[in-house]
Amino acid sequence: MRIRFACFLVALLGVLAVSAIASTPADTLVVGVVEEVTTMDPAIDYTFGSGPLFRAAYERLVTFNTASGKIEPQLALSWDVSDDGKFYTFHLRQGVTFHDGAVFDAAAVKTAYDRVMTINEGPAWMLTSYVDSIDVLDDATVRFTMKTYPFVPFLRVLSSYWGMCIASPTAITQNAGDDMGKAFFRNHLVGTGPYKLVEWVEGQQMVFERFDGYWGGWAGDHVKRIVLRKILDTTTMALLLESGDLDIAYGIPLDELTSLNGKPGVVVGVHNTFTTNMIAMNTTKGPLADVRVRRALSYSFDYASAMEVFAGYTTPLIGQIPIGMPGHDDSLPHYVFDLDVAKQLLIEAGYGNGLTLEYTWVTEEPEGRRVGVLWQDTLRKIGVDLKVTEVTVAGHWDRVSNIATMPDLANYRWGIDYPDPSSVLVPLYHGDSAPPAGYNLSRFADPRVNAVLDASGKEPDETKRLQLLAEAQSLLLTGASNIWITAVPVTVCMRSNVQGYVFEPAAFSSFNFYDLYKK
């Protein structure tokens, strides 16, 4: 009896072992992600979770090349902009078909973008704020008439994958129903991209297969299938990558990387994004209404030590525009950690005897807590008592959107909508962008900054535009509206046989699937 039982156990373990160890097939790329979308509708989704799926299945008119800082053709081959900036005319790529067989042409562009603007949710403002109408000139030519012009960054806006993905006109008209196709597009991706969606098991995984009719063709090295697995627990995700059950693990926290560093077959990647982390100072009330106090705090922040919170993977932010984005300027003046200057400024402002300030950090952005605790320690030396409060995302928005409940200091992140400095400076520092209209949490309102920002949006000459942006950044530093900490790094770890990956800070949560393959 016992021997029989033992035999049974051994057999069972054998069966289990065969079913458990399954390193991924050579033509399949398995990617672990933390975030999953709740709708795949390109007219509605406005989350970082959509990056990989939109990049696999959809395409845009143009894309942004981070290395060159230039706009490049995707579904549009070329474009002309009228001298006054009122008309953008795109000449479209021919011979492109959608996953459902529909033909890509000028009418498809109009149908897709008109739908986004009519639904008018989430990312639609990037079109509705600037575009008055879209006209089909002929099958291969489409013209955008601008509402506000000139608006120089418009091509960069069109390169965003939020709201700018072009869905099949057939799918749009056939599934319109009484909700403009929201129910259909919630779980269908019908684009022109290299991979089409074959299965979405909600809460678990999405499976993509190569689209045979892709205009780019399938010569060279590519994978056949892509599986996006949702794995909420990042410790588990690291285990899965190490064992070869994942080819790519996206979003393992920095302090958990130690378990992967030096592991055979694993390449750890940490990249700086265009998302910045900073502390807004409430310029409307209390001690922080005085610019001397804001400057004192700027000097009291230990920028170098704060980098330890990011496990040393990043550097302090110079100016407001992250590294790699046009307009970033390392030569800009910036604050350095100097407690003597800070103390002196506090005495000048009448706070020589100390003061108490409240600092909030958002649960989902845990670096805020550690930054706060470090700073609390430093501030104590110059008589400032920092009360560190945790808030949820929902609570954060509640507090910062109301001037009465806005804390003295609020740690927060800002991710760009499109790869242009205006997507950082305008929503965060323009006087018209105070919540709920924008994200100017410090309610910094300097007419000179507003004027320079407005001018920079209209300046077609890139050199002159960069000068204006440098001026805006200097004014912000003088006004000390925020404490600028760093660009937030993300981790993309992969098996060493995965080739062809290029990180794109403007679309950091997505992958260049078409160029990826396994050795």
Next chain:
Amino acid sequence: MARYIVKRLALLTVTLLGVLTLTFFVSHVVPGDPARLAAGVRAKPEQVEALRTRLGLDRPLWQQYGRYIAGVVRGDLGESIRTRRPVSADLAEYFPATVELTAFAMILCLLIGIPSGILSAVKRESVIDHVSRVAATAAVSMPTFWLGLLLQLLFFRWLQILPATGRLGFYLSPPAHATGLYVVDSLLSGNWTAFGDSFVHLILPGTALAASSIAVITRMTRSSLLEILSLDYVRTARSKGLAEKVVILKHALRNALLPSLTVIGLQVGVLLAGAVLIEVVFSWPGIGLYAVQSITFVDFQAILGVTLITAIVYSGVNLIVDVLYGVIDPRIHY
């Protein structure tokens, strides 16, 4: 009996109304503007207001409450703000996964908890009893999620014999939908690969979830059996010359199981609560995971939906336990 059940069901509706009312008002006191979160923090104010109107969040709280309860009576649980579809559709998608996981854990509880309880009682103060006591203490003291991670490390990372996450390997598609329980569905459709794979995926999360309940059931069965074994009627049975097996399994166990039954009923609640943590650790797409995500999104309707279904299950199990009392102990009449 039938009258008793009808009475209990009538009381159940009162309980559910109470639970919903409490959850409704508590979840609306929590800070956070759901319309703002649903529209996205970058949405323009007019977009947020349009969404607020569409979701009915601009109405006074008592009106929202009235509309919600009226909806529930009609079987409409409202629309999730986060997933943008009816809450009932979400629950239909996620609840079977939780049922499968907790049912598996409950089976483990019964298969391991009761026999080891009997064994510890019969072989009192033996090595078996001591080992089971230490194991029970350890299982009760360990945080569920930590045990989950430990099991993953041991069986997935080191021994490499069990999968660590999800309900199925990525290379398989879910079996044809009948009940939503992959193990059952794959059996029904004769899909043996999916059956084996979904079964092995259950082992680690199921064990981690069941551990503390197994311990509680073991200890409860042991102590109640010991108490019964010292009673006169057991001595009589033994003196009649009945085999020890018959004495224990036929005479003593039936009485000893009554208190255990109460504990087992209560463990359903414990398992459902534990599933929230386990589902996160094992990326198990059940209502625990759904609840966690809904809470961070201040998704009222979804939170209420989860509360409702949990309350129904919990009350239902308690009712079944009470009915079973009568079956096990003929002295109890309703």
